[in-house]
Amino acid sequence: MSNQSKNKTEVILKIDNLESYYGPIVAIRGVSLEVREGQIVTVLGANGAGKTTLLKTISGVMDPEKGTISFLGNQIQGQEPDRVVRSGIVHVPEGREIFPILSVAENIELGAYTKSDKASIAADLEMVYSYFPILKERRSQAAGTLSGGQQQMLAIGRGLMSRPKLMLLDEPSLGLSPLLTQEIFEIIRRLNQEQKVTMMLVEQNAKVALNAADYGYVMELGRIVMEDEAETLNNSKDVQEFYLGVNQEENQRGQKRWKQRKTWR
Amino acid sequence: MDFIQLLASGLANGCVYGLIALGFVLIYKATEAVNFAQGDFMMLGAFICVGFANEDFLGWSFWTAVPLSIFFMSVFGYLFNWGVLRHMFGRSQTAIVILTIALGFILRFAAGTIWSHEPVSLETPYAGKDVSFGGVVLGIDEILGVIVTIILTISLFIFFSKTKLGLAMQAASQNQLAAYYMGIPVKRIQSMVWGLSGAVAAVAGILFASKGAIDPSAGLLGIKAFAAAAIGGFGSLPGALLGGLIIGIVEPLSSRYAPPGVSQIAPYAILLVVLIFRPGGIFSQTQKKKV
Ligand SMILES: Nc1ncnc2c1ncn2[C@@H]1O[C@H](COP(=O)(O)OP(=O)(O)OP(=O)(O)O)[C@@H](O)[C@H]1O
Numbered sequence: 001m002s003n004q005s006k007n008k009t010e011v012i013l014k015i016d017n018l019e020s021y022y023g024p025i026v027a028i029r030g031v032s033l034e035v036r037e038g039q040i041v042t043v044l045g046a047n048g049a050g051k052t053t054l055l056k057t058i059s060g061v062m063d064p065e066k067g068t069i070s071f072l073g074n075q076i077q078g079q080e081p082d083r084v085v086r087s088g089i090v091h092v093p094e095g096r097e098i099f100p101i102l103s104v105a106e107n108i109e110l111g112a113y114t115k116s117d118k119a120s121i122a123a124d125l126e127m128v129y130s131y132f133p134i135l136k137e138r139r140s141q142a143a144g145t146l147s148g149g150q151q152q153m154l155a156i157g158r159g160l161m162s163r164p165k166l167m168l169l170d171e172p173s174l175g176l177s178p179l180l181t182q183e184i185f186e187i188i189r190r191l192n193q194e195q196k197v198t199m200m201l202v203e204q205n206a207k208v209a210l211n212a213a214d215y216g217y218v219m220e221l222g223r224i225v226m227e228d229e230a231e232t233l234n235n236s237k238d239v240q241e242f243y244l245g246v247n248q249e250e251n252q253r254g255q256k257r258w259k260q261r262k263t264w265r
Numbered sequence: 266m267d268f269i270q271l272l273a274s275g276l277a278n279g280c281v282y283g284l285i286a287l288g289f290v291l292i293y294k295a296t297e298a299v300n301f302a303q304g305d306f307m308m309l310g311a312f313i314c315v316g317f318a319n320e321d322f323l324g325w326s327f328w329t330a331v332p333l334s335i336f337f338m339s340v341f342g343y344l345f346n347w348g349v350l351r352h353m354f355g356r357s358q359t360a361i362v363i364l365t366i367a368l369g370f371i372l373r374f375a376a377g378t379i380w381s382h383e384p385v386s387l388e389t390p391y392a393g394k395d396v397s398f399g400g401v402v403l404g405i406d407e408i409l410g411v412i413v414t415i416i417l418t419i420s421l422f423i424f425f426s427k428t429k430l431g432l433a434m435q436a437a438s439q440n441q442l443a444a445y446y447m448g449i450p451v452k453r454i455q456s457m458v459w460g461l462s463g464a465v466a467a468v469a470g471i472l473f474a475s476k477g478a479i480d481p482s483a484g485l486l487g488i489k490a491f492a493a494a495a496i497g498g499f500g501s502l503p504g505a506l507l508g509g510l511i512i513g514i515v516e517p518l519s520s521r522y523a524p525p526g527v528s529q530i531a532p533y534a535i536l537l538v539v540l541i542f543r544p545g546g547i548f549s550q551t552q553k554k555k556v
């Protein structure tokens with residue numbers, strides 16, 4: 001591709017020609033992508049593009065029909081989710097998916113289910129609380145009573161407890177105010193830099209995602225239709241018009257390729 | 266005096282119902298399936314203990330027979346989920362219900378073939394012994410039943426709230442998908458819950474057979490325990506125990522003080538009343554979950 005050559009790190013996740021189905025319905029078809037160590041990679045796309053399905057297939061809650069996923073050199077497609085977590089990938093799902101009647105602290109502890117070293121679990125807990133002080137404050141409250149933003153923090157904090165090398169984040173901005181979205185993304189950036197967690201970030205909110213990301217892919221109807229450096233995508237006319245809501249009246253006929261499917265907020 | 270006597274024996278019966286109901290609820294919460302063979306698990310646990318302990322069979326020490334039969338039933342529960350139910354993943358609830366009903370028939374038949382259909386009681390070191398408190402005579406078996414139920418309840422409470430495995434079981438029942446995302450091996454955890462409820466059923470069976478006779482159709486009292494679980498609100502462990510105690514106490518009292526026949530329908534009448542006034546059961550958790 002283009003100017004990807006500057007500071008190339010190792011590819012830790014490599015997906016080849018992945019295909020997943022819900023019964024007879026194909027949800028992703030022939031997806032190939034790469035995530036390099038230390039990067040924040042974003043996958044953009046409209047409702048139903050197949051972003052969540054892609055993440056579910058990586059984390060092992062769905063099995064692909066075809067294709068391979070290799071992580072740190074090992075093929076992990078079709079493995080049970082607990083093995084995938086142990087190998088260093090954690091999935092922070094769309095819509096938080098916390099354990100509502102357990103306390104905040106219990107939720108976070110369950111994130112370390114695959115860990116057994118008590119001392120390092122305790123250290124990780126302090127690390128999580130240092131990024132999300134509000135969770136420490138609310139630690140004995142039932143998680144279902146947290147606000148949406150706090151639940152998102154909980155979902156990320158819980159995911160961190162497995163000490164992932166790669167975190168799959170599914171729409172962390174969903175349902176959050178612009179201010180809170182900024183706050184969450186700031187923490188995601190810090191975790192990426194300070195804790196060395198590589199991030200694969202699925203978003204509909206392209207503006208925020210591209211600002212945080214190093215590299216980006218665009219999905220449409222289960223396929224990757226575009227990929228580039230985040231900065232390049234940010235300046236691309238296609239992405240600007242259809243994902244960033246920039247009006248380009250003077251250039252209406254020049255744009256091809258994209259079907260008109262502006263279904264997002 | 267009479268009243269207290271009835272109350273005590275009702276309490277002891279109620280513990281058995283409560284423990285079977287506990288088994289229903291454990292499995293329901295963890296897997297969203299209802300094990301209609303839970304009563305037959307209780308029956309089988311009792312017969313296995315009889316098989317180990319009674320002179321007519323192996324005649325081993327009672328204190329060996331009890332842990333062995335509890336262990337056996339937990340393995341049985343685990344293997345049933347692991348070997349059979351796990352492969353029905355994604356099938357309709359009806360299919361699973363029918364499968365557990367069929368399992369109940371099989372267990373009744375198997376127990377009848379192995380131990381005969383004659384009622385037997387478990388031979389215990391404390392059989393027939395009793396103590397009296399100012400005119401009220403209480404069997405050791407009854408007192409023990411209540412004590413064992415209390416201890417078991419407290420241990421389960423500690424297990425679920427304080428241990429990693431217990432928390433993981435709760436997590437898997439509250440949000441199965443999220444449990445997968447956390448690397449919790451949900452299917453194995455579900456098999457363990459089946460194992461746990463097999464063990465609880467064995468305890469219930471041992472209590473039942475040590476204070477009366479058991480025959481292969483005894484598992485049918487699982488229906489009463491099912492009512493007990495529903496009275497307590499199907500998702501609640503303390504509710505299940507409470508439901509069991511209510512039914513256990515109402516039965517002897519109504520057969521003594523009410524017209525004939527009332528005691529047979531009392532459990533279901535209570536269930537009906539509870540369902541009308543508190544559709545989620547006494548310990549309904551739905552309000553909590555909705556927040
Ligand atoms: N459980 C399911 N059963 C059947 N089809 C499904 C299921 N989940 C998703 N799909 C279909 O698969 C396709 C991809 O869905 P997916 O959830 O991956 O999209 P998405 O990009 O995450 O969308 P969104 O941005 O709305 O979350 C959609 O067409 C959707 O209708």
Ligand SMILES: [Mg+2]
Pocket residue numbers: 051052053094170
């Ligand atoms: Mg999605």
